Amino acid sequence: MGYFLMATGALVLVPIVLQLRSGEYGLRDVLGYLIFVVGLFTVGIGYAFLEGTDQRRLALAGLGAVLVGLLVVQFTERRSQHGSGQ
Numbered sequence: 001m002g003y004f005l006m007a008t009g010a011l012v013l014v015p016i017v018l019q020l021r022s023g024e025y026g027l028r029d030v031l032g033y034l035i036f037v038v039g040l041f042t043v044g045i046g047y048a049f050l051e052g053t054d055q056r057r058l059a060l061a062g063l064g065a066v067l068v069g070l071l072v073v074q075f076t077e078r079r080s081q082h083g084s085g086q
Contacts, residue, residue, distance in 0.1 A: 001048075002048025005041075006044035006045070006048065009044060031072055032070065035072055038065055039065030042061055042062030045058065
């Protein structure tokens with residue numbers, strides 16, 4: 001399961017990097033997605049390489065990062081919609 005989460009994180013990371021390189025979006029626009037990907041990698045590493053209590057701790061830390069990333073995405077999108085309406 002951990003390897004699949006890391007592969008999913010890599011697949012999500014590719015379009016983010018391409019958009020950053022092309023200048024379509026800035027770092028501030030994709031920060032939530034980057035935090036989300038780091039969370040996926042953290043959960044994947046926990047499940048793939050650790051056992052027992054360490055596995056659960058790292059997986060919970062990764063899950064926290066995923067949730068924070070999603071909240072940052074929501075805040076960033078709401079902020080950009082509010083700013084464009086003025």
